[in-house]
Every structure is written in C-alpha cells, then in structure tokens.
Amino acid sequence: SHRVFISNLQKEIEKQTGYRSSRKRRSEAQYDYEVYHSLEEIQSWMFEMNQTHPDLVDMFSVGKSYEGRPLYVLQVGEKKxxxxxxxxxxxxxxxxxxxCQWFVKEVVLFNNAQIKILRHWVFFTVTVSLFVLQDxxxxxxxxxxxxxxxxxxxxxxNWKCSLFPSPDEGASSHPCDDTYCGPYPESEPEVKAVAxxxxxxxxxxxxxxxxHAYAQMLLYPYSxxxxxxxxxxxxxxxxxxNAVTALYSAYGVRYRYGPASTTLYVSSGSSIDWAYRNGIPYAFAFELRDTGYFGFLLPESLINPTCTETMRAVKAIASGLLKKCETDRDRFPYI
Incomplete structure (x- = not known):
C-alpha cells in the first residue's frame, strides 16, 4: 500500500527556489522573515543587522567553506x-x-517580557553555513x-568524538552516501572552523x-x-x-524528546556529542516541523508558526540554564 503526499514535487520545489524574480532586496524594515532566502540575501541581511544595530550585533567570519565562502557568525549581545x-x-x-534569522530579529528588534530573558546571554548564531541551491x-x-x-x-x-564513525555506528564510510563521515575527523573546513x-x-x-529538520524532536547526547x-x-x-512543553503551548504541536540514539537513530561524529564531550552540558539538536508530509519542503506558510513555537523552546532552555548558573555558580556535572 502507498499514499501520495505531494502530487507535483517539481511545482513545490519551484515555489521555494529560483522562480521569485519579483522578490527584490529590501530594507530591514521590509525584510520578509516568512519566506526562504538565498545565501546572498541572507548575508546582505546579516551585514544590515550589524550596521543598523552595532551596539547589539557584531558580525565576523570563523573561516571559509570548501568553495571559499566566508562562514559568517552573528554575535548578539555583550554578556560574558x-x-x-x-x-x-x-x-x-x-x-x-x-x-536563525527569526531568532536574531526577535532578540534585536523586540524588548518585551518574553524576550528579555534572552538578553542575559550572548548568542553566537551561524545563520547559514552551507546552503546549496543547485540541488x-x-x-x-x-x-x-x-x-x-x-x-x-x-x-x-565529521566531528571528533567517540571512535571515528564506521558503517555500523550510524555513519557511512562510502563517499557517495549521504551520511559519509569523511576521511578523518574535521576533514571539512566548515566543521574545523566551527570546532x-x-x-x-x-x-x-x-x-x-x-x-535541523525534520521530525519534531528535541535531542540530546548521546547520538x-x-x-x-x-x-x-x-x-x-x-x-x-521544559522546552517541548513551552513549544507545545504555542500551537499544540507535539515534540518527542530524549537521547538522539534512542529517540531518532544512532549517529556518530555528531556536533552535540562533540559539544558535550568538550564541556558544554547543555547540548541539543532540534528537528523542526514536520513529521514527513512536507519533509524538507516545509511550505513558507509554516515558517511563522514553526519559528514562533521554537522561540519559546529556546527561551525555556536559556531561562533554565540561567537559573542553573545562578544556583550552581557555573559548576556542571561534566563527564
């Protein structure tokens, strides 16, 4: 038995890719956060956020991609x-x-009670790192x-954690596979620069x-x-x-949560395992909407609700972490 989710896949792809000639570069006040933007549009937006909010937003590069593109990071806030x-x-x-664009916009442009908790932190935000439009x-x-x-x-x-991935540990050793782990840890300039x-x-x-997307899950180590x-x-x-409860309060969307290996699947060389192994106890990976109907082709009409509910989850994580820092004076149970 089978079920057709999308009857015309090409049409759905064209809605989100290069068939938007009328969509031109606009000012920050007119920037549309409810559409998918190209790499060039996103980077222009990053420069503009930095230029118009220099007291709150700093922009810098941590390195370059394999194809020579700068890996830009936005630093939002000035806390320690x-x-x-x-x-x-x-x-x-x-x-x-x-x-990530929605998050920066909310923290920078709004000052309501829901957002103030986030101003206790500096956020290093990689708004986009790879983003290939050809496929x-x-x-x-x-x-x-x-x-x-x-x-x-x-x-x-491709992260250097646990034993380097092998085919039976949630990664592939064949270069043509989607989960190819690479020839050695941090072989990719993108991963090495961030690490x-x-x-x-x-x-x-x-x-x-x-x-990440998709599955509607909140995952943590180990993967x-x-x-x-x-x-x-x-x-x-x-x-x-606490995070998935906060997320649910927005639109009633349910997220599963748990260790990545048992909640989703086993994967090795993941960034959250690396982060935890390197002394960052709060290490999470979100798998945003949906659960498979649209999959990677999540319609632009769902950007707003998806980002709105995810903001609540991130705020809950930041709020809980702040209380933990105040209580334990930054002493966490590292491995």
Whole structure:
C-alpha cells in the first residue's frame, strides 16, 4: 500500500527556489522573515543587522567553506556567558536558516517580557553555513572526492568524538552516501572552523543548539550509542521537557524528546556529542516541523508558526540554564 503526499514535487520545489524574480532586496524594515532566502540575501541581511544595530550585533567570519565562502557568525549581545546556535548544517533543511534569522530579529528588534530573558546571554548564531541551491535536496558539504567522483561529507558526522564513525555506528564510510563521515575527523573546513572557535571560547559557552529538520524532536547526547547515559542526563532531560512543553503551548504541536540514539537513530561524529564531550552540558539538536508530509519542503506558510513555537523552546532552555548558573555558580556535572 502507498499514499501520495505531494502530487507535483517539481511545482513545490519551484515555489521555494529560483522562480521569485519579483522578490527584490529590501530594507530591514521590509525584510520578509516568512519566506526562504538565498545565501546572498541572507548575508546582505546579516551585514544590515550589524550596521543598523552595532551596539547589539557584531558580525565576523570563523573561516571559509570548501568553495571559499566566508562562514559568517552573528554575535548578539555583550554578556560574558554565551549560547551557540547553528542552522543550515544540512543544506536541504531550509527552515533552519529561516529560524536563525527569526531568532536574531526577535532578540534585536523586540524588548518585551518574553524576550528579555534572552538578553542575559550572548548568542553566537551561524545563520547559514552551507546552503546549496543547485540541488534542493542536497545534504552534505561540497568537498571533492576524486577517486569516487562524489562530492561532500555529512557535516554532522565529521566531528571528533567517540571512535571515528564506521558503517555500523550510524555513519557511512562510502563517499557517495549521504551520511559519509569523511576521511578523518574535521576533514571539512566548515566543521574545523566551527570546532576551533568553540574550543577557543568553550569556557564561556554554556549551551550548544543545532537546528535541523525534520521530525519534531528535541535531542540530546548521546547520538553514537544506545548504552550509557551522560553524567548530565537528568539536567538535559529536564531542560528538554521544559522546552517541548513551552513549544507545545504555542500551537499544540507535539515534540518527542530524549537521547538522539534512542529517540531518532544512532549517529556518530555528531556536533552535540562533540559539544558535550568538550564541556558544554547543555547540548541539543532540534528537528523542526514536520513529521514527513512536507519533509524538507516545509511550505513558507509554516515558517511563522514553526519559528514562533521554537522561540519559546529556546527561551525555556536559556531561562533554565540561567537559573542553573545562578544556583550552581557555573559548576556542571561534566563527564
């Protein structure tokens, strides 16, 4: 038996890609946060946020991609303690970069009670890191493998944690597979650049949040094995429960939460495992809407509700972390 979810896939792709000639570059006040933007549009927006809000937003590059594009980061806020958020690690997950833009917009432009809690932190936000437009369903980086004539490495299997991935540990050793782990840890300049920055600032970074899609889940370590809970398991579980409860309060959308290996599937070389192993106990990966009907082609009409509810979840994580910092004076149960 089968069921057709989308009867004309090409038409749905064209709605979100290069068939938007009427959509021109606009000022910050007119910027549309409820559509998917190209890399050029996103980077122009980043520059503009930096220029119009220099007291709150700083912009810098942590390195370059394989194809030579700068890996820009927005630093929002000036506090000592920090939270890292990355979006767009997998190129086809367009709702990720849309959320990072939404997040920055909310923190910078609004000053209501719901947002004030976020101003206790500095947020390092990678609004987009890969974002390839040639193939709407491209997942990996763009590095070349001349032996197999295949491009790319899964940037979420290339982190240096646990044993380096092998096919039976939630990653592939074949360069043509979507979950190819790469020839060695941090082989990809994108991963290496971010890892270097996080290592340099790990004493001040108290949380790591990676935005993905899709599945409607909130995941935390470990990703790479079923057995053994991390020492901070209770801390992570409580924070995740509060976050999904806050998310549910917006539109009644249910998210599952738990260790990535048992809640989703086993994967090795993941960024949340690396972050936890490197002393960041609050390490989470969101899998945003939906559960498979639209999949990676989440309609632009769902950007607003998806980002609105996810903001509540991130706020809950930041709020809980702030209380934990105040109570424990930054002493966390590291492994």
């Amino acid at each position: 303690k920090a939270v890292w958020i990355d979006c767009g690690v997998h190129a086809r997950e367009w709702i990720g970069p849309a959320f 709407r369903f491209w997942r990996k980086t763009r590095s070349k493998n001349h032996k197999f004539h295949c491009r790319g490495v899964d940037a979420n299997r 270097k920055f996080l290592r340099k600032h790990k004493k001040r970074i108290k949380a790591y949040i990676s935005i 790479y094995k079923y057995r053994s809970r991390p020492c901070a398991f209770t801390l992570q579980e409580s924070a995740a429960q």
